[in-house]
Amino acid sequence: GLRIHEYLYFQVLSPGDIRYIFTATPAKDFGGVFNTRYEQIHLVPADPPEACGELNNGVFIQDQIALVERGGCSFLSKTRVVQEHGGRAVIIADNAYDNDSFYIEMIQDSTRRTADIPALFLLGRDGYMIRRSLEQHGLPWAVISIPVNVTSIPTYEMMQPPWTFW
Numbered sequence: 001g002l003r004i005h006e007y008l009y010f011q012v013l014s015p016g017d018i019r020y021i022f023t024a025t026p027a028k029d030f031g032g033v034f035n036t037r038y039e040q041i042h043l044v045p046a047d048p049p050e051a052c053g054e055l056n057n058g059v060f061i062q063d064q065i066a067l068v069e070r071g072g073c074s075f076l077s078k079t080r081v082v083q084e085h086g087g088r089a090v091i092i093a094d095n096a097y098d099n100d101s102f103y104i105e106m107i108q109d110s111t112r113r114t115a116d117i118p119a120l121f122l123l124g125r126d127g128y129m130i131r132r133s134l135e136q137h138g139l140p141w142a143v144i145s146i147p148v149n150v151t152s153i154p155t156y157e158m159m160q161p162p163w164t165f166w
Contacts, residue, residue, distance in 0.1 A: 008120055010091075010146035011159075013040060018133045020161045021148055024091060024120035027106040030076050031119035034089070034147050042141040043067050043091065045131055051078045055085055060140060062086035067122075067130065067142075070095040074109035079119040089118040089146070093127020100125040100163060125163055 011021045026033070042064040047056040050072035055061060066082040068090055075092055082090040094104060106121050130142060150158065 008034070008146075009148040009150050010043075010144050011148050012043070012130065012142050012144050014143040015133050015137045015139060017137075018130055018142070018161070020159050021150065021153075022122065022126050022130075022161065024122045025103045025106075027075060027079070027119040027121070029108045030106075030115050031079055032089075032116045034118055038065075038088070038144075038146050040143050040145060041065055041088070043130070043144045044141040045134060046082070049131075051081045051090075053081065055081065057140075058085035063088060064141070065089045065091060065144070065146065067127065068092045069127065070104075070124075074111075075106040075119060075121075076109045076111070076113060076115060079115040079117060080113060083115055083117045087117060089120065091120045091122050091127075093122040093130075094124030096124040097128040098125060099123050126161060129161065129163065 007023050008026055009021050009023055012018045044060050044064050045067045049069040051068040052073035066087045068078050070092055078092055079090050100123055104121055
């Protein structure tokens with residue numbers, strides 16, 4: 001499994017204009033780990049974006065991965081909402097859309113609740129660009145591959161977002 005301060009990577013396969021490898025960080029002390037590699041799975045933006053309660057598009061999140069926005073409730077609460085809707089994992093993007101470098105450590109809240117699905121933190125700029133691309137194309141979700149083993153990819157083939165400093 002992954003430890004804190006390690007990164008986990010996923011690649012957007014579709015839509016093509018954001019076909020990049022994105023970097024995320026796993027939650028520090030809650031949530032599961034990826035025991036399976038998903039070659040093609042839907043990344044579904046939650047509706048409402050903060051996912052602090054019942055989801056209007058929960059049926060589309062079942063057996064897929066939810067893209068959620070930070071804010072409104074704890075990281076753990078969001079993870080539990082997605083888990084209750086049958087999601088396989090949650091990617092929580094920072095609500096600071098200009099954040100392109102600062103990873104937030106997602107920790108357990110003060111409740112004694114747990115979550116079993118993986119929870120990842122995504123930079124605000126990355127989350128914003130993914131959501132913006134989906135809106136521009138009128139798509140309900142992106143198709144991603146997760147996790148991606150970047151050590152097996154030659155550096156010249158690493159397609160990182162052009163707005164991210166590596």
